[in-house]
Amino acid sequence: MEEPTVVDYIIVGGGLSGCALASLLRRSLPNSSILVLEAGQDPGPEHDVVTIFGGFALQGSALDWHFQTAPTPSTANRTHTLVHGKTLGGGTVLNYGGWSRGDDPDYDAWAARLGGDARWSYAGLLPYFKRTESFYDTNASAEKHGFDGPFKVIPTNASHASRKYPLRGPLEQAWKEVGLRRNLDPFANRLAGLSDFYEIWEDGKRRPSHLAYPLDGVSVRTSTPVSQILFEGDGTPKATGVKLSNGQAVNARKQVIISGGTLQTPRLLLRSGVGDPSVLSERNIPLVQALPSVGQQYYDHFALYQWFKIKDPSRGLALGHPNLSDPAFVAGMPTDVSANEGLPRDILAKALDEDGVVGAEREALLQPGRVFVETLIVYHALAPGFPSDGSVVCASTLLTLPSSRGRISLSQDIESPTPHIEPNYFTTALDRAALIHGVRRVLKVMLGTEALKDYIETELPPPGLAPLTIESSDKEIEERIRAVGVAHHHAMGSCPMGKVVDGDLRVKGVQNLRICDASVFPNPVGGHPMASLYGVVEQAADIIAASA
Structure with a gap:
């Protein structure tokens, strides 16, 4: 033709x-x-x-x-x-098929950038968000959820009767120990808190x-x-x-x-x-x-991945162990809860001062409930160089509201399909404060709680680096982030x-x-x-x- x-x-x-x-x-x-x-x-x-x-x-x-x-x-x-x-x-x-929206102020900032164009505010976008979704719980709020869209939106633990990861209970209790509240519906009640991880896999297929x-x-x-x-x-x-x-x-x-x-x-x-x-x-x-x-003004959700050794791998807590061989466990991303947190106000205000953020932008970021860090614990190593035999879990801690900005331009050969990318990650005080705080929270959850003390032995650092502990200084955490931090591929x-x-x-x-x-x-x-x-x-x- x-x-x-x-x-x-x-x-x-x-x-x-x-x-x-x-x-x-x-x-x-x-x-x-x-x-x-x-x-x-x-x-x-x-x-x-x-x-x-x-x-x-x-x-x-x-x-x-x-x-x-x-x-x-x-x-x-x-x-x-x-x-x-x-x-x-x-x-x-x-x-990996994860499904989550931002908070209302995230989109309201878009409308403000356009001189108050309400179409791009949270309220203006909400009907379109709903249009994409076929939310799994038909009793959920029709004000916040859609039920006839092309994507079945469902939490991991509701996707299959057998898909119950055994570390979820202790992990939820650990987050509770460090003061993170449960969020039953992150689409309706803001992201902040510990919520189910939602995905759009259907019958194990993306x-x-x-x-x-x-x-x-x-x-x-x-x-x-x-x-x-x-x-x-x-x-x-x-x-x-x-x-x-x-x-x-x-x-x-x-x-x-x-x-x-x-x-x-x-x-x-x-x-x-x-x-x-x-x-x-x-x-x-x-x-x-x-x-x-x-x-x-290119930016990405810059992140740090960490790996943690399970104390007794024979208990079958992570993928790779025979106890988790049911195909349901790989019917989507092997994770089930998402932790979204803000920053203590004093840390946040100090970082904004250092970055010179003033006026309406500053006030918006200081609003109670703003989320700056998301953490996922994945029941698999995910990366080469770490065992995939059920003895290791992976933590992903990412910046949700990065303020560092990069640049994309032409390569030396202007006909090349490959752009020249200067990412400029992790260059603002806000990004440094938020990610260091988020990593410190992960270390506390994994290594400093009663709930996980019998489950997690230590952090496993990348080759050539010392493990981080709950006693690690901000400088040590920052050096680790600079050494191995990566984009989350959310350009x-x-x-x-x-x-x-x-x-x-x-x-x-x-x-x-x-x-x-x-x-x-x-x-x-x-x-x-x-x-x-x-x-x-x-x-x-x-x-x-x-x-x-």
């Missing part, structure tokens, strides 16, 4: 956003032609994209861009490897975007990289289509929508002449539209609303060009960003359809 060269809508990128948006636009605009252009391949039957360990194996594979950052001074000059889906379905083929949102009636071209956006017009530039890496042009009658993801979208804009004029001039790229903020914010796009997700100063992916997030959101991004895409589809 001959490939179309003129369509109504071109969507560049077939990941989470691109697939969901294409499906939704097809539903709203059945007479419009929609083309998705994806640089990566269709995962097809040869790749296991639906099981938990299949997903683990795909990181670093042909379905992952696995970008390398520049050496990062704030993390011992290390180079970081960033997972980024290079396949139809994008990151939803590679991620739901990638291209399967959850049917692409019937949508033209999809995989293994088709886009090299540039094409423009016309002497005054206000107008996007007319795209140039493929093979030199072919595809034209759009109505709109071009970039859904390349946080790490790729700014690169494509810059290569096309949209960005900082001085940067474009240095690279001899003709200026189409001056937008200095393109690529300038956001590189083309933010208010600076690069407006409230309709239109690229400022350019006609017929929009962005729809996590790069538009103007501020971080607590929780893992997948649920938030699906809600953003649902609203974006309504906005675009209304303007058709």
Whole structure:
């Protein structure tokens, strides 16, 4: 079949956003032609994209861009490897399927960035969040939950009668010992507290975007990289289509929508002449539209992983032990509770003072109940170099509201599909204070509580490092974070609303060009960003359809 060269809508990128948006636009605009252009391949039957360990194996594979950052001074000059889906379905083929929203103030900060655009407040987004969900408990609050969406949202321990991890009880009691209260519904009562871990696995299978949102009636071209956006017009530039890496042009009658993801979208804009004029001039790229903020506010949920040795592995407390061989235990991420915590006010205020945060932004961060750290205990080592025989569990402690900002630009070869990434992780006083405090809390829970004293023996440090203990100093914890801390692969914010796009997700100063992916997030959101991004895409589809 001959490939179309003129369509109504071109969507560049077939990941989470691109697939969901294409499906939704097809539903709203059945007479419009929609083309998705994806640089990566269709995962097809040869790749296991639906099981938990299949997903683990795909990181670093042909379905992952696995970008390398520049050496990062704030993390011992290390180079970081960033997972980024290079396949139809994008990151939803590679991620672990966790489902959580941020708190109300997280989204209200978005609306404030847009001069009070209520569509992007929590109240404005809530109907779209609900639209994505099929919440497992039909008796839950209909005000906060949806029941007819494409994703079955369910806590780990309710997904299967046999999926009861034996360390959950002692772990819950340990968090209670250190003062963390139970949160029965993190979607309705703010994130703070100890809640169930929610996921969107169904019958032990993940739901990638291209399967959850049917692409019937949508033209999809995989293994088709886009090299540039094409423009016309002497005054206000107008996007007319795209140039493929093979030199072919595809034209759009109505709109071009970039859904390349946080790490790729700014690169494509810059290569096309949209960005900082001085940067474009240095690279001899003709200026189409001056937008200095393109690529300038990248952030991620920076995190520290730790490993803890079980005192008596024969008790069968972690995956790898024969007692946990039931397939139900790997029907999703092997974890079951999520701890979300704030910072003591004195620590928080001191960090904000050091960072010079004032005014409304400061007051918003000082609101009671704001969450700065999430901790998960995973009943598996997850990483090479540690035993997977049931003798080790893993702790993930991440920053939910990171304030450090990185930069994404063009590589030395401007035609390279690989962006130049300067992550700048862990550079603010707030990030340092929050993550050090979070790690200290984990050490207290795992090594300093009555509930776990008969279960956990010690922290197992990465090779060449000394173990952390409850007596470790802030300096020792900070040095560990700088030595081995990593991004949680939740890239956001590189083309933010208010600076690069407006409230309709239109690229400022350019006609017929929009962005729809996590790069538009103007501020971080607590929780893992997948649920938030699906809600953003649902609203974006309504906005675009209304303007058709």
